[in-house]
């Protein structure tokens with residue numbers, strides 16, 4: 001309706017023009033936010049069937065190995081399944097780290113590690129690509145719905161965990177996170 005109205009208004013009526021374009025911008029923005037939420041809430045089928053490690057392996061193979069990047073996945077202590085909401089959250093976080101390798105790193109090899117020990121889960125995505133300066137990652141400009149590194153940090157912190165990004169230009173990138181597994185029910189997982 002706004003775009004229809006836009007075609008019909010007097011081009012000199014700048015107040016109405018601002019009002020209409022503002023309305024369109026707001027709708028587009030909220031559609032993007034809704035879509036991102038929807039995508040994040042969807043649980044990949046592979047995760048249900050195979051569990052976190054195998055789903056990540058399948059994703060990394062599709063996203064990276066098929067493009068000639070060597071992928072290795074090492075898991076320790078991952079035989080038992082994790083609560084499904086936690087699996088989904090971790091999958092999303094590591095999926096984004098893998099996506100970043102595919103999009104930015106120009107790596108020849110990637111190593112993914114999942115380690116469950118005592119009451120902790122640690123995950124690492126390590127690439128030998130071009131690296132970057134992590135201090136250049138700033139706060140989100142609006143909405144806080146970032147899907148990138150800021151989103152990873154937000155999700156890990158929501159899980160009560162911690163995130164480290166080690167990278168420098170020319171020296172590859174290591175994304176390392178740790179999430180406590182104690183008292184998951186108490187944290188709504």
Ligand SMILES: Nc1ncnc2c1ncn2[C@@H]1O[C@H](COP(=O)(O)OP(=O)(O)OP(=O)(O)O)[C@@H](O)[C@H]1O
Pocket residue numbers: 100101103104105106127129130131132137146147148149150173
């Ligand atoms: N593994 C990596 N290797 C090299 N550079 C990286 C890597 N991961 C992230 N970066 C750099 O950090 C920037 C920020 O990453 P981030 O994931 O936040 O955003 P993005 O990937 O550019 O966009 P989005 O994730 O929202 O699609 C990237 O643009 C890229 O320059």
Ligand SMILES: [Mg+2]
Pocket residue numbers: 096099100147148149
């Ligand atoms: Mg990204």
